[in-house]
Amino acid sequence: MRASFVLSEIGIGLRRNLTMTVAVVVTVAISLALFGAGLLIREQVGTMKDYWYDKVEVSVYLCGSGSTSSNCNGTAITPEQRTQLENDLRTTPLVQRVFYESKQDAYARFKQQFKDSPDLVQNVTPDALPESFRVKLKDPTQFEVVASAFRDRPGVDEVQDQKALLQNFFKLLNTLQLFALIVAGVQIFAAVLLISNTIRVAAFSRRRETGIMRLVGASNLYIQLPFLLEGVLAGLVGAGFASGALVALKAVLIDRLLKPNFPITAYVGWNAVLSIVPLLFLTGMLLSGLASFFTLRRHLRV
């Protein structure tokens, strides 16, 4: 195998077919960029879950004199019930930490939370807020087990999972990811067709050369390799652009825009981007390589 021969054939082929090659590169770049973005969103959801699930707690609200739920019957929890409940919570194996929030604590937190709305704060007294146990679970997904064990206990008004509030947001992100992946899939399909067509045109425009190669006994590999590498090269260049787009997405959208303006959550780090980039190159290579390979088998037989 003479590398210089194969390389010069690739060069000739790419130049002769420049417009088609550009189309392939662009399509592959767009499809892989979307694919990468979809993966990045998934990483982001994972990062946020790690970040938030570490912080979310289960709130066990206790009955106050004004509680309306049937479990309370309009009477406040007695100190004995409260002590019993706290002890039971502490001895539940799933529970990591229990923290008691009195009405005063709740009021202080409320004031802090709504310090920008003094009207609201003025209308609320500490007595109007429920006391609660803030329970940190070892595994935040085990909420239902804890909730069902304590929901009907005397003096318990309501068991609330803060995680549920995050679910909607994660659902939105997951939909976004799904959408990106579907569009990426459609684009990849188009890219495969385009690569296949490009290789077919390339094979046709060089049928003189390949015809002579066949006659003088060039092996299949020798005849097909330049075409195959042409496709793979276009795929890799496309993957390069897609990786660039992903890096820009991380650097500009996440680091420059989202991070300073929405510091409430954690964002994916560079290592997530670095783990996706090789995947894009691999996908680009396999995509174009396989598309070329099967096209060649149909159109360049010995």
Next chain:
Amino acid sequence: MIRLENVTKTYPASVRPALDDVTVDIEKGEFVFLVGSSGSGKSTFLRLLLKEEVPSGGRVHVAGKDLARLSHWKVPALRRTIGCVFQDFRLLPNKTVFQNVAFALEVIGKGSATIDKVVPEVLDLVGLDGKAGRMPDELSGGEQQRVAVARAFVNRPMILIADEPTGNLDPNTSVGIMKLLDRINRTGTTVVMATHDAAIVDSMRRRVVELSQGKVVRDQARGVYGYGA
């Protein structure tokens, strides 16, 4: 060197077979003319030798190999033992004479040292020394065909197949090409040439195999083109 045993070839689209129960035996070093009108099966005959087609019936042996039992990936090796020349030269217009001949070696993986040594030798043999740097469109038809012969012969094949090599050339130029093929034949290369050119066949006085409607109707040791001649 070449043996066809009861070979029949029917193309899917046609009713009449292109070759019908053909048996021909060609020895090493022979020079054989394949004659017959258009559609008589000459081209099919030649394509079978290259395994570009497979027979519908019968056996084809080339260079000691039964082509029916030759696996797909060994076909290139078979074709390296056979050189081919065509009526339309089939040169690459964007390559020089030297590059055209070198191409045949490059694509079978020969190194540049071999190429630089062998190509000038074969160009010398076909009478094109000094024209290595020309482009095909700067050459006459006869010269272009010499390039094609050089390309077919540069790998020193055991068999040279020529499909109407003089079909596009005037009689004087044709004589030159025939002399060249004769010289190649004298190096021990088996030559099979399909032709319509009666004058050439008559003047060479070599073996003639005549095909008509896919059947061998004549196989003469020192034949002429037609019965009347």
